[in-house]
Amino acid sequence: MSDRGLNGMDDRVLVFDSIGQDFPSPGQRTPVRVLDGISFEVDRGKFIAVIGPSGCGKSTLLHMAAGLLFPTRGSVHHRGHNVTSVNTEVGFVPQQAQLLPWKTLFENVELPLVLRGVSAPERQKRVTDVLRSVGLLGFEQHFPSQLSGGMQKRGSIARTLVYRPDVILMDEPFGALDAQTRMVMQSDLQTLSVEAGATVIFVTHDITEAVLLADNVVVLSQRPSKLLANIAIDLPRPRNMFEPFKNPGFDAAYDAVWTEFRSQIQVGQIH
Numbered sequence: 001m002s003d004r005g006l007n008g009m010d011d012r013v014l015v016f017d018s019i020g021q022d023f024p025s026p027g028q029r030t031p032v033r034v035l036d037g038i039s040f041e042v043d044r045g046k047f048i049a050v051i052g053p054s055g056c057g058k059s060t061l062l063h064m065a066a067g068l069l070f071p072t073r074g075s076v077h078h079r080g081h082n083v084t085s086v087n088t089e090v091g092f093v094p095q096q097a098q099l100l101p102w103k104t105l106f107e108n109v110e111l112p113l114v115l116r117g118v119s120a121p122e123r124q125k126r127v128t129d130v131l132r133s134v135g136l137l138g139f140e141q142h143f144p145s146q147l148s149g150g151m152q153k154r155g156s157i158a159r160t161l162v163y164r165p166d167v168i169l170m171d172e173p174f175g176a177l178d179a180q181t182r183m184v185m186q187s188d189l190q191t192l193s194v195e196a197g198a199t200v201i202f203v204t205h206d207i208t209e210a211v212l213l214a215d216n217v218v219v220l221s222q223r224p225s226k227l228l229a230n231i232a233i234d235l236p237r238p239r240n241m242f243e244p245f246k247n248p249g250f251d252a253a254y255d256a257v258w259t260e261f262r263s264q265i266q267v268g269q270i271h
């Protein structure tokens with residue numbers, strides 16, 4: 001890897017370098033090749049969407065960045081260091097909200113700070129700040145069962161944002177939400193990530209979501225998955241999440257992603 005960036009500074013936060021992954025396949029002698037030579041970089045403050053057919057290995061890439069899994073071939077580097085153990089500097093927002101049902105919203109969001117030994121007054125301030133930023137102030141003492149699905153999702157995102165991870169990994173975080181809540185969450189995520197200058201990798205099946213949120217869309221093929229394209233999305237921000245087609249340049253950006261993606265979708269007829 002060579003250095004890059006202005007004044008010798010390297011903007012690359014994460015580098016996926018020629019990643020290959022084979023998994024043992026139950027009942028089969030030979031392993032299944034899931035990922036095959038995937039390389040891309042994630043620069044500081046950038047929002048990267050990863051899109052690809054079901055089972056192509058999108059979640060597997062996130063697990064590698066989090067140090068929960070190590071590639072069969074190639075390597076993942078975080079700020080220049082090979083990821084060889086659990087990477088505590090990244091935050092993970094899974095598909096399901098997974099707030100602890102026996103803890104209040106405040107206690108749930110506070111938990112990562114407790115685990116990191118942050119003082120009680122500092123915890124109070126940071127939890128309050130992050131709950132305000134996700135629109136949940138006033139619900140601190142609610143238990144998850146007393147919150148809507150969208151509110152639980154906000155809580156889950158708050159619980160990740162509160163410890164200010166260097167990179168936020170999001171695995172289809174809005175997949176289970178209804179269409180309206182999803183648009184609101186997308187809009188809020190755009191605001192939050194832009195304001196915080198967050199570095200995000202966001203896995204989705206949804207081309208519109210990818211185009212609206214991302215600075216770059218990484219398109220993966222079917223298994224064994226290769227990188228089909230890494231498409232820069234230059235639409236001005238803030239982007240209108242509620243009326244995608246009103247964003248100047250949206251059609252062309254969508255088309256660029258769809259052109260790569262369509263060959264990977266097995267449907268009877270696509271014209």
Ligand SMILES: Nc1ncnc2c1ncn2[C@@H]1O[C@H](COP(=O)(O)OP(=O)(O)OP(=O)(O)O)[C@@H](O)[C@H]1O
Nearest residue numbers: 023024034052053054055056057058059060061205
């Ligand atoms: N720990 C594991 N052991 C064996 N096989 C695995 C393991 N983890 C993932 N796989 C397999 O690797 C493939 C890719 O899984 P992964 O969850 O990364 O795909 P994905 O692109 O995120 O899928 P989806 O879009 O459906 O969520 C799947 O076939 C899955 O069965």
